[in-house]
Amino acid sequence: MLNLRRFRSIFLSLLLFMMFFVPQISMAETLDNNVPDARPAASVPILKSAISLPVAGAATTNQLNSARWLVHKDAVEGTSKLRLVIDTSDPVIVSSTLDGNGPQLVLDIKGAVVGDLDDSITLDGQIAEKVRFIKKDGNNSQAIVDLPAMIDDGDYKVFTLKSDTANKKSFRVVVDINKPVPKVVYNFTPGLRNKVIVIDPGHGGSDPGAIGPNKVQEKTVTLGVAQKVKAMLENAGAKVLMTRQTDVDVYGPNASAVDELKARTIVANNNKADVFVSIHINAFSNPTVGGTATYYYQKSNYDALLATCIQDGLVATGGLQDRGTYPAGFYVIKRTTMPSILAELGFISNPAEEKLLSTYQFQQQMAQGIVQGLDKFFSQAAKRGGGL
Amino acid sequence: MFPKRIFLVVMLLLMTVMLGGCDNTTQQPPVPLQNENPQQQAAPIEGATVTPSSVGQDTMKMTVYYATKDALNLVGEQYVVPKNTHPAQTAMELLVAGTKNPELISVIPAGTKLRNISVKDHIAYADFSDQLVKNNKGGSASEILLVASIVNTLTEFHDIKKVQIMVEGKKIDTISGHMDIGEPLSRSEKIIKK
Ligand SMILES: [Zn+2]
Numbered sequence: 001m002l003n004l005r006r007f008r009s010i011f012l013s014l015l016l017f018m019m020f021f022v023p024q025i026s027m028a029e030t031l032d033n034n035v036p037d038a039r040p041a042a043s044v045p046i047l048k049s050a051i052s053l054p055v056a057g058a059a060t061t062n063q064l065n066s067a068r069w070l071v072h073k074d075a076v077e078g079t080s081k082l083r084l085v086i087d088t089s090d091p092v093i094v095s096s097t098l099d100g101n102g103p104q105l106v107l108d109i110k111g112a113v114v115g116d117l118d119d120s121i122t123l124d125g126q127i128a129e130k131v132r133f134i135k136k137d138g139n140n141s142q143a144i145v146d147l148p149a150m151i152d153d154g155d156y157k158v159f160t161l162k163s164d165t166a167n168k169k170s171f172r173v174v175v176d177i178n179k180p181v182p183k184v185v186y187n188f189t190p191g192l193r194n195k196v197i198v199i200d201p202g203h204g205g206s207d208p209g210a211i212g213p214n215k216v217q218e219k220t221v222t223l224g225v226a227q228k229v230k231a232m233l234e235n236a237g238a239k240v241l242m243t244r245q246t247d248v249d250v251y252g253p254n255a256s257a258v259d260e261l262k263a264r265t266i267v268a269n270n271n272k273a274d275v276f277v278s279i280h281i282n283a284f285s286n287p288t289v290g291g292t293a294t295y296y297y298q299k300s301n302y303d304a305l306l307a308t309c310i311q312d313g314l315v316a317t318g319g320l321q322d323r324g325t326y327p328a329g330f331y332v333i334k335r336t337t338m339p340s341i342l343a344e345l346g347f348i349s350n351p352a353e354e355k356l357l358s359t360y361q362f363q364q365q366m367a368q369g370i371v372q373g374l375d376k377f378f379s380q381a382a383k384r385g386g387g388l
Numbered sequence: 389m390f391p392k393r394i395f396l397v398v399m400l401l402l403m404t405v406m407l408g409g410c411d412n413t414t415q416q417p418p419v420p421l422q423n424e425n426p427q428q429q430a431a432p433i434e435g436a437t438v439t440p441s442s443v444g445q446d447t448m449k450m451t452v453y454y455a456t457k458d459a460l461n462l463v464g465e466q467y468v469v470p471k472n473t474h475p476a477q478t479a480m481e482l483l484v485a486g487t488k489n490p491e492l493i494s495v496i497p498a499g500t501k502l503r504n505i506s507v508k509d510h511i512a513y514a515d516f517s518d519q520l521v522k523n524n525k526g527g528s529a530s531e532i533l534l535v536a537s538i539v540n541t542l543t544e545f546h547d548i549k550k551v552q553i554m555v556e557g558k559k560i561d562t563i564s565g566h567m568d569i570g571e572p573l574s575r576s577e578k579i580i581k582k
Contacts, residue, residue: 280566285525
């Protein structure tokens with residue numbers, strides 16, 4: 001009779017046997033076959049610190065071999081940065097300066113001459129215009145990146161990467177340049193009086209949004225809170241526009257998701273609103289998760305401030321766990337032109353919070369938090385003055 | 389009887405493979421990953437204890453991202469799988485199958501299937517069945533983690549720089565009405581738990 005140990009050993013040897021015969025094709029090669037005439041890949045987006053590598057002693061043949069670039073669009077935050085990668089045969093030492101005379105980033109590359117690569121490469125045009133490679137004395141070279149506008153030290157990063165033979169990558173100089181935040185000038189005055197505020201109750205009509213374990217729907221709670229915010233803001237003298245006043249789709253019944261979102265941004269953009277506030281209720285598969293979070297998309301120097309003020313207001317009046325403020329590439333806050341936020345008041349998937357969110361009293365507290373946050377925002381933004 | 393039956397199946401399999409092996413043409417049993425539960429062939433391994441020596445010539449290592457219990461971050465879980473010609477597909481199938489780690493949470497909605505994955509010009513087109521949208525429970529926290537887990541898992545491969553999420557063969561603009569995912573997206577490092 002076959003005992004269990006024997007069965008296990010047969011099974012394992014069978015497994016090993018099968019594994020041995022699986023075709024030996026590497027991941028990288030396989031994927032390369034699918035990209036016949038693709039631009040060479042940029043380096044792995046794992047950021048390493050910009051510590052210079054030692055220059056190889058007598059290597060006189062070290063040179064800049066090739067350069068390539070890619071615009072990286074962060075999946076979560078929706079922000080863009082341009083990554084320029086320069087391949088070198090051996091390690092180099094790189095230092096960088098923002099040229100004081102114009103919008104230029106200058107990289108001094110010590111230990112490599114300009115090799116057989118194009119003198120100038122056109123970049124995306126929005127984040128950076130072009131890069132030029134210039135021969136310097138001895139073993140050194142320079143790369144000059146022309147920018148469309150002045151940037152700050154915090155807007156770019158330069159670092160080196162070691163060669164990676166497993167993935168057929170040479171030594172690399174990497175330059176990351178963030179898409180600059182537009183220097184929009186707003187001259188906000190303190191107070192809510194005469195402010196044009198767009199309130200966007202999330203979801204509605206054919207789209208219920210998230211649904212709680214006891215069947216409370218996101219669209220009902222967001223509308224309830226939005227109506228209370230409207231009443232309070234109007235009492236304070238603000239002009240309030242709602243993207244929807246009832247349980248309807250904003251664009252039209254069963255509109256495509258994007259038409260629906262776009263319709264909400266049009267309300268704000270066409271009415272020259274001062275700020276846009278989108279109200280949502282969160283959900284997650286783990287029912288114990290709860291709390292308030294506020295999201296912003298950094299289009300100006302005011303979006304993060306608006307998020308902080310409203311988050312603080314909501315946490316103060318609602319008392320739920322403070323999950324903080326985060327940048328996010330949400331459609332309605334990305335495509336509205338004025339400072340905008342999307343607040344996730346609580347988690348409808350959390351039974352205790354679902355119950356709270358369905359009550360008049362708690363909706364009133366949440367509305368109060370948003371109004372307090374807006375008031376605080378206008379007073380702080382007024383102190384900041386135009387542009388910053 | 390239970391053991392007898394397994395014994396027979398194993399012996400039959402073994403004989404088939406042996407016969408194939410004796411025959412000097414290098415015919416191997418095909419590895420139909422698409423029709424199998426990836427859990428059966430891929431063993432999750434503890435991230436910290438992986439040493440290069442544990443990954444042989446015939447296996448490959450891949451990282452699949454799942455959510456933390458607090459819905460704030462993603463954590464990469466490492467798998468060692470038999471080498472095959474479609475590692476990106478294998479990684480997506482592991483993601484869809486979900487994690488067994490009780491400390492992590494699977495984010496792909498129940499019933500979702502991977503329809504197809506292709507890579508062109510360093511952009512992966514990951515096409516899912518419509519359960520990705522229909523069975524989504526809503527909430528921007530879930531949407532962020534879902535999108536980032538797909539994008540981050542695929543951009544682990546050196547030749548994938550961006551990911552276009554598709555449903556039933558078409559590009560989609562959003563999953564649950566918050567995120568703007570109409571164009572190819574790159575990796576998000578900040579959401580990964582450090
Ligand atoms: Zn929502």
